[in-house]
Amino acid sequence: MSALSVEEFERRLEQYGIERSEEARAVRVGEKETSEQAAIVARYADLFTREQLDVLRAAEPDAAGAERESVARLRLACQDGVVTKELAEREDALENALLAARVPWDGGELPLRSAQARLATEPDYRRRDTLGATVLEVSAALNDERRSLLAARHELESAVTGIDDPVARNEAEKDVLLRPIADAVDTARVESTKAFTPSRERWLDRLLGPERDDTPTSAHMAWIRRMSPLEATYTKERSVPVCLATLRGMGFDLESESGIRTDLEDRPQKAPRACVIATDPPRLVHLITRAMGGLHDYEAFLHEAGHALHYAGCDPALPLAFRRLSRDHALTEIYSFLLDSISEEPDWHAEHFGLDEAVARENAEAAAFSSAILFRRYSAKLGFELAFWGRFPADGGTPDGYEERLTAATGVRYPAENYLGDMDAGFYSADYLRAWIRSAQLRAHLRREVGRDWWRRPGTGELLRGLFREGTRPTSEEIAARIGFDPLDTTALVDELTAA
Incomplete structure (x- = not known):
């Protein structure tokens, strides 16, 4: 499939963003027990290719003023999408592991997010200490996968942007020195x-x-x-x-x-x-x-x-x-x-x-x-x-x-x-x-x-x-x-x- 024009890419990216946002909302508010972002990314895989990124990069210098900045942001969205497409299934798996995680408490179990919320309302100091330590232990059990995902994203972003230094790469995206x-x-x-x-x-x-x-x-x-x-x-x-x-x-x-x-x-x-x-x-x-x-x-x-x-x-x-x-x-x-x-x-x-x-x-x-x-x-x-x-x-x-x-x-x-x-x-x-x-x-x-x-x-x-x-x-x-x-x-x- 050939790459889209800038205008076509923008229209399709808008629909992609709506679908991903609504999925994120449903999971975040507890309406869904599992995240299915990877399926959405797969449906829009044609948006996030090196060819599409090349089209946007080529259009950027020819644009002027606000239009150039608009194209630049579309290019940044495409860059992120190229990386996310490779990692969406693993990121879903991590999100679903967090949703599935349970914290032992008072002879039963709490969902990790409920336990985190309970820390705001537990009135006893020592019980908060104990609950906090247990919440941390359950969350930290996922650190290896978090670290592995960070490494994978860093490697992909380096390849897509040509900037190996993570700090410099983020500064280029924000257009500000950190x-x-x-x-x-x-x-x-x-x-x-x-x-x-x-x-x-x-x-x-x-x-x-x-x-x-x-x-x-x-x-x-x-x-x-x-x-x-x-x-x-x-x-x-x-x-x-x-x-x-x-x-x-x-x-x-x-x-x-x-x-x-x-x-x-x-x-x-x-x-x-x-x-x-x-x-x-x-x-x-x-x-x-x-x-x-x-x-x-x-x-x-x-x-x-x-x-x-x-x-x-x-x-x-x-x-x-x-x-x-x-x-x-x-x-x-x-x-x-x-x-x-x-x-x-x-x-x-x-x-x-x-x-x-x-x-x-x-x-x-x-x-x-x-x-x-x-x-x-x-x-x-x-x-x-x-x-x-x-x-x-x-x-x-x-x-x-x-x-x-x-x-x-x-x-x-x-x-x-x-x-x-x-x-x-x-x-x-x-x-x-x-x-x-x-x-x-x-x-x-x-x-x-x-x-x-x-x-x-x-x-x-x-x-x-x-x-x-x-x-x-x-x-x-x-x-x-x-x-x-x-x-x-x-x-x-x-x-x-x-x-x-």
Whole structure:
């Protein structure tokens, strides 16, 4: 079969993306017990050939401006598809092994995902420790296959792109240098440590109790992030109504957005981590959460609402490359980080939960601590991943530095055995960190242009809608320039991390 033209490839790629997204959604929300991505990839095998890749590569230099970037993103999608076609069956097998994995607990068994979710709600410190260790043991049993898949993907990507260095290869795809990002966030972490350390001790004491270890394990992070002792205030039942009301304050009526479908149900095999799956933006965007009670439910809903409103708010006339495809996720994460940071506003707590000024301020500080510890974790994670991939061609992937880096940054011990289970594809950690910097810059901009209570002003919604219309076309760095910041200027971020 001959290769398709650029236009034909784009149309067929769109349908392929819809089918794969809907399959991923069904598995993620627990509607299906097995993943069948390999069958979808096989049906579209004609899309992902070296001949098709050559056609797209040849078209790229002849295009100009936005069209060139559109073709480049189609080419990147084809590159990824060529690799995925070879690995889809093995990746399905790993996903299905994770779905089939069972964790022994209380004389019975829990699905691995249910056990991971249980860590957020188990009230006894020592039982969380025990459950976390068991969850880690079950997950780590799949590390050999994870490592083997990483090696296979690295080899295939090297052959397809002609770039042997995994870091350089990802930089070429994102069109951004990774080590300067790591340097910038490392500096921000160091500059904010003096403020973070007493905050960490205070909140770990309050959240984990007097029996806690000096350095608790990451088994407790879901409990910490949930802010479980505050559950009586931040109930599971109120999370959606409060978040919808919050969004309305900025002029967003999420319930009337015809393209956004919410899945808020609690199923045994539903992944505990909230997400958005942009199947066919702006027409079909799934917002998926699994509420457990606690402040994190509100943060997670607002975070995913940022993604959903971004994708559902794009101009439907945009080409596929600017509605659904992107070089990375740093742009859409800006809007998610912006919206979930509303939980760090004392007046939000007072307005929606009837708290007095002192309690509202205290609970906003809890949310800021949760964000700070996550930032520190990801800044250390990026450093580990750069080192991991830098030596990967020589050693095939080792946990060297994972536990040491993340534990030193957070004061919470991250066991070395989790290094592959914690590995997001494509240096997603760098995308998160770029968004952390950018969302702090955007908040500073909104405070100047809209007001300190930007989070309840329609002017914020108007500004964001203008950005959403552009879909995925701008880069995170272009957004920085528009609002008057250098992309790696962490001043606004450090100011927030060190605020009293």
